[in-house]
Amino acid sequence: xxxxxxxxxxxxxxxxxxxxxxxxxxxxxxxxxxxxxxxxxxxxxxxxxxxxxxxxxxxxxxxxxxxxxxxxxxxxxxxxxxxxxxxxxxxxxxxxxxxxxxxxxxxxxxxxxxxxxxxxxxxxxxxxxxxxxxxxxxxxxxxxxxxxxxxxxxxxxxxxxxxxxxxxxxxxxxxxxxxxxxxxxxxxxxxxxxxxxxxxxxxxxxxxxxxxxxxxxxxxxxxxxxxxxxxxxxxxxxxxxxxxxxxxxxxxxxxxxxxxxxxxxxxxxxxxxxxxxxxxxxxxxxxxxxxxxxxxxxxxxxxxxxxxxxxxxxxxxxxxxxxxxxxxxxxxxxxxxxxxxxxxxxxxxxxxxxxxxxxxx
Numbered sequence: 001x002x003x004x005x006x007x008x009x010x011x012x013x014x015x016x017x018x019x020x021x022x023x024x025x026x027x028x029x030x031x032x033x034x035x036x037x038x039x040x041x042x043x044x045x046x047x048x049x050x051x052x053x054x055x056x057x058x059x060x061x062x063x064x065x066x067x068x069x070x071x072x073x074x075x076x077x078x079x080x081x082x083x084x085x086x087x088x089x090x091x092x093x094x095x096x097x098x099x100x101x102x103x104x105x106x107x108x109x110x111x112x113x114x115x116x117x118x119x120x121x122x123x124x125x126x127x128x129x130x131x132x133x134x135x136x137x138x139x140x141x142x143x144x145x146x147x148x149x150x151x152x153x154x155x156x157x158x159x160x161x162x163x164x165x166x167x168x169x170x171x172x173x174x175x176x177x178x179x180x181x182x183x184x185x186x187x188x189x190x191x192x193x194x195x196x197x198x199x200x201x202x203x204x205x206x207x208x209x210x211x212x213x214x215x216x217x218x219x220x221x222x223x224x225x226x227x228x229x230x231x232x233x234x235x236x237x238x239x240x241x242x243x244x245x246x247x248x249x250x251x252x253x254x255x256x257x258x259x260x261x262x263x264x265x266x267x268x269x270x271x272x273x274x275x276x277x278x279x280x281x282x283x284x285x286x287x288x289x290x291x292x293x294x295x296x297x298x299x300x301x302x303x304x305x306x307x308x309x310x311x312x313x314x315x316x317x318x319x320x321x322x323x324x325x326x327x328x329x330x331x332x333x334x335x336x337x338x339x340x341x342x343x344x345x346x347x348x349x350x351x352x353x354x355x356x357x358x359x360x361x
Contacts, residue, residue: 011296014232019074019239025302031073031231032297032308035065035290036315038089041098044319045088045105049266053327054105056118061089063261066289067192068093070234071160074242078150078157080128082143084164085120086192086260087132094127098322108329114340115332137163137170140189144176147187151249158186158245160238166197166205168212177253181219186245188238191255192228198264199274213255221251228258229289232296259283 014020023031042060049058061068068089072081083090091101096112104111105119113121120134130146133139143161150157167173168191180187191212197205206212216223222244226237234256241252261284263271272280297303344352 011230011232011292014230014236015296017232017236017239019235020232027073028297028300028302029307029311031069032290032293032303033311033315034069034093035231035293036312037098037318038065038068038092039290040312040315040319041092041101041322042088044316044323045102046262046266048323048326049105054119055107056120057085058105058119058266059086059088059264060260060262060266061086063283063288064192064194064228064258065089066231066234066293067190067228067256067258068162070228070231071190071238073231074235074239075128075160076157076242076246078128078155079242080130080146080150080157080159081162082130082139082146082159083132083162084136084139084167085132085134086164087120087122090162091122091124091129091132094124094129096122096124096127096129098318099325102319102322103326103329106326106329107331108326109332109336110325110329114336116340137167137173139163140167140170140173140176143187143189144180144185147180147185147245147251148183150186151184156246158188158242160188160190162190162192164197165191165193165195165202165212166200167191168215169206177216177219177221177251180251181221184249185251186249187251188241188245189251189253190238191253192258193255194258194260196260196264196274199268199270201274211255213253216253221253223253223255225255225257228256229287229292231289231293258289259287 038061042062045058046060048054072093081090081094088101100112101122104113104115104117104122107115107118109115113123120132122132123130140161140163143159146159150159193212195202211225213223213225224237227233237254241254244250244252261280294308339346342352
């Protein structure tokens, strides 16, 4: 199982990184706000899922908020994000609204995927956010494709492709690594290592030496492993990979140690059978990324306890309001079932009408 080291002078070390020196006091508070918004959204969605108001699965991001927020905070105009099924945190981090995200969980037409995707399929192309994918490692070749598109178009950008530690053993991921290094594509594979592949510990599911990311050496690819509970450390590590992608058009694998508080999904009834209650409580009490960042803000004198409590209350209200919005929204009309399948068909392009999109002369 991946472990995270206790915050100490490490915070000061990574705070000194040039990318973090650029942060203003307002920037630091905003990072806190974004993490809290994710936490409150997830907690409220859990309440409604348990009340039977949502169908399908619900994979919560509680405990991992600093990874998505820290990563997204260093992205530039031509940087893109694609992720797996635990996608709510990334969606809110890139700027998606709570209303559209919550409505999607309720299967409502006002959802970001018009109620047809559910928890695992959030999308916001206008924010360079490409999902939300339910197939384990299925997003990894798609992330590669995003990077290929950037290079083909001559844009200085990167494709950040998130995956869990369980996805590193899938063939599609390794095929993607091969092409990424072979073609010098600016893709960054971010392994959010929360220690468990569903209910199986990392030691029982993966053969590796030291770190999962070290497998990159088999492809001659750059890699790095670091702690995910410290936003400063996340920003510094991801910043190095983005610089490599932008300036050298080279891929990277990043392994970020984190921890999910809940089960694999809310339907996971065995979350205390494959890990102990003491282990979960240890991470909740000693390694909560929000509390780590809160202590940092207070220590630096960036914010007061009262200001941060106000942010907490605002985020709670926003999450509760989004649930009310979702409950009052209509379900998709049955006749829309054939819409949103092919963009070309929906938009009545020539390719959509002729079926020759991939075979043009």
